Amino acid sequence: MNIGTLxxxxxxxxxxxxGGCVAIAAALIGYFLVLRAQTFAGEAxxxxxxxGATGAALLGLSPLPGMMILSLLAAFIIGLLGExxxxxxxxxxxxxxxxxxxxxxxxSLYASSSGSHASAGIGLLFGSILSVSREDVWLSLAGALGCxxxxxxxxxxxxxxxxxxxxxAARGVPVRLLSVLFLLLLALAxxxxxxxxxxxxxFALLVAPAAxxxxxxxxxxxxxxxxxxxGVGCTWGGLLIAFLGPGQHLPASFCIATLATCCxxxxxxxxxxxxxxxxxxxAQPAHPCKGRRAAV
Amino acid sequence: MSSTQYxxxxxxxxxxxxxxxxxxxxxxxxxxxxLERVSVxxxxxxxxxxxxxxxxxxxxxxxxxxxxxxxxxxxKVLLGLVRPSAGSVRLFGQAPRRGNQLIGYAPQHRTLEGxxxxxxxxxxxxxxxxxxxxxxxxxxxxxxxxxxxxxxxAEVDARQLADMPVxxxxxxxxxxxxxxxxxxxxxxxxxxxxxxSNLDISHEQEIIALIARLCRTRGMTVLLVSHDVNPLLPVIxxxxxxxxxxxxxxxxxxxxxxxxxxxxxxxxxxxxxxxGRLFVVGVDI
Numbered sequence: 001m002n003i004g005t006l007x008x009x010x011x012x013x014x015x016x017x018x019g020g021c022v023a024i025a026a027a028l029i030g031y032f033l034v035l036r037a038q039t040f041a042g043e044a045x046x047x048x049x050x051x052g053a054t055g056a057a058l059l060g061l062s063p064l065p066g067m068m069i070l071s072l073l074a075a076f077i078i079g080l081l082g083e084x085x086x087x088x089x090x091x092x093x094x095x096x097x098x099x100x101x102x103x104x105x106x107x108s109l110y111a112s113s114s115g116s117h118a119s120a121g122i123g124l125l126f127g128s129i130l131s132v133s134r135e136d137v138w139l140s141l142a143g144a145l146g147c148x149x150x151x152x153x154x155x156x157x158x159x160x161x162x163x164x165x166x167x168x169a170a171r172g173v174p175v176r177l178l179s180v181l182f183l184l185l186l187a188l189a190x191x192x193x194x195x196x197x198x199x200x201x202x203f204a205l206l207v208a209p210a211a212x213x214x215x216x217x218x219x220x221x222x223x224x225x226x227x228x229x230x231g232v233g234c235t236w237g238g239l240l241i242a243f244l245g246p247g248q249h250l251p252a253s254f255c256i257a258t259l260a261t262c263c264x265x266x267x268x269x270x271x272x273x274x275x276x277x278x279x280x281x282x283a284q285p286a287h288p289c290k291g292r293r294a295a296v
Numbered sequence: 297m298s299s300t301q302y303x304x305x306x307x308x309x310x311x312x313x314x315x316x317x318x319x320x321x322x323x324x325x326x327x328x329x330x331l332e333r334v335s336v337x338x339x340x341x342x343x344x345x346x347x348x349x350x351x352x353x354x355x356x357x358x359x360x361x362x363x364x365x366x367x368x369x370x371x372k373v374l375l376g377l378v379r380p381s382a383g384s385v386r387l388f389g390q391a392p393r394r395g396n397q398l399i400g401y402a403p404q405h406r407t408l409e410g411x412x413x414x415x416x417x418x419x420x421x422x423x424x425x426x427x428x429x430x431x432x433x434x435x436x437x438x439x440x441x442x443x444x445x446x447x448x449x450a451e452v453d454a455r456q457l458a459d460m461p462v463x464x465x466x467x468x469x470x471x472x473x474x475x476x477x478x479x480x481x482x483x484x485x486x487x488x489x490x491x492x493s494n495l496d497i498s499h500e501q502e503i504i505a506l507i508a509r510l511c512r513t514r515g516m517t518v519l520l521v522s523h524d525v526n527p528l529l530p531v532i533x534x535x536x537x538x539x540x541x542x543x544x545x546x547x548x549x550x551x552x553x554x555x556x557x558x559x560x561x562x563x564x565x566x567x568x569x570x571x572g573r574l575f576v577v578g579v580d581i
Contacts, residue, residue: 154429155432157427159422163422164408167477168426170377170394170395170401171422171423171427173426218415220414
């Protein structure tokens with residue numbers, strides 16, 4: 001297969017389109033997720049989403065709405081419980097394991113009632129981008145647009161509240177409300193990410209591009225842009241490797257996760273080298289520290 | 297039990313709090329801060345009990361007291377973040393509210409993990425428009441905005457740090473940024489919570505000189521929470537001493553005495569002057 005003939009297949013078009021939308025939404029949300037040190041909460045929300053998806057399958061519904069409903073509900077409750085999730089690892093871990101356990105129960109009930117559908121669970125856990133329908137493309141497009149628009153409106157106060165909640169609250173920023181709104185957006189972004197990459201690998205799109213961009217750029221606007229570029233690059237690159245690469249059937253989620261990991265590792269390396277080369281202070285401090293200078 | 301007021305000042309006729317000339321404050325009538333029998337309870341624990349005092353425009357006040365005496369809580373009451381359980385608080389003649397642009401606030405120094413990947417100018421810029429909705433077209437642009445931020449940075453002698461990542465700055469430099477951020481809304485009241493902790497002596501002196509200069513040139517009222525009054529003695533007008541939920545306010549030589557502090561702590565306290573410094577001994581502070 002070459003790229004020309006590749007694009008003629010509808011399932012491949014769908015994969016690229018949905019993957020692109022998901023990568024954009026995940027990178028944007030992921031930037032704030034990393035900033036707020038809530039990555040573990042992101043993982044928990046996807047696992048709860050898995051339970052929702054298997055529950056929906058058990059009821060004979062499409063998994064995506066079930067996943068969205070349950071993870072939005074969980075996001076709302078987590079947001080109301082604590083202003084910040086920092087240091088709540090144990091509570092989140094407990095909820096996470098309970099939710100995954102429940103998901104396994106639903107899956108086994110579903111498999112025993114309808115027979116031979118255990119592969120549905122594999123699809124949810126590790127992604128099934130090749131079976132994305134045109135309808136899913138529209139859904140992920142809507143999700144990505146919704147996330148981007150919401151973040152555009154929330155941008156300044158959310159950034160302020162993520163970095164310095166104390167001063168932000170004093171300046172009249174509704175910190176608690178923003179925390180809930182952000183988790184709802186996170187739930188939305190993870191729910192559509194699961195389409196492409198699956199529950200277990202959602203970190204690859206949510207965290208890796210944003211964290212890599214944060215390492216490489218120190219201005220929020222350029223970091224956001226870079227995160228989006230890296231996210232889309234990893235997703236499309238991963239898909240290309242999966243379709244064109246050797247050995248035919250490399251799973252797409254494996255390729256995407258590998259690229260994302262390399263991305264983060266590369267960014268860390270570059271940041272490390274840069275930091276070692278850069279002087280700690282500008283060459284001519286207008287405001288020298290007397291003691292230090294005397295010692296030099 | 298009410299708080300003790302030394303050298304009480306008439307509220308509506310502001311007089312120069314010290315011999316240093318300050319013309320600008322004559323324009324603002326009445327006290328900047330007025331607390332009347334204010335009590336605060338947090339989590340069932342009484343933090344402040346019937347505290348009353350008033351502070352005039354342009355005063356530089358050191359807020360002192362042992363850990364847990366309610367110093368930070370007092371600032372949060374003024375910011376509208378904590379509601380008193382009794383009493384009345386007036387700021388510029390109005391009830392405290394969140395987002396009051398007349399107040400600049402720099403909380404106790406903590407490591408802002410998220411901020412480590414930001415430049416100094418981004419962090420300081422929050423003081424200008426961080427509370428506004430919308431992207432502000434990603435706010436890095438705008439020549440006037442950048443000029444305002446650079447002006448604020450210059451005012452705290454940190455202009456050369458504008459494009460440095462916050463992660464590369466020392467504790468004293470980060471403290472400067474937080475003060476610059478607090479100054480951006482052109483506040484008339486500056487609340488600083490322990491700005492001197494984590495600083496070595498030379499940086500401590502720099503920050504104190506900086507705040508004193510801002511207080512004088514802008515006619516700004518400053519409340520500075522500190523655990524040590526000594527480095528502040530040359531620049532402050534009065535001290536507000538908090539202990540056991542009670543407060544005493546007045547000139548340092550009136551408040552930091554064995555008699556006053558013993559009454560405040562409800563236990564024998566000795567103020568010792570040695571090596572040109574004041575030491576409070578006899579209680580756990």
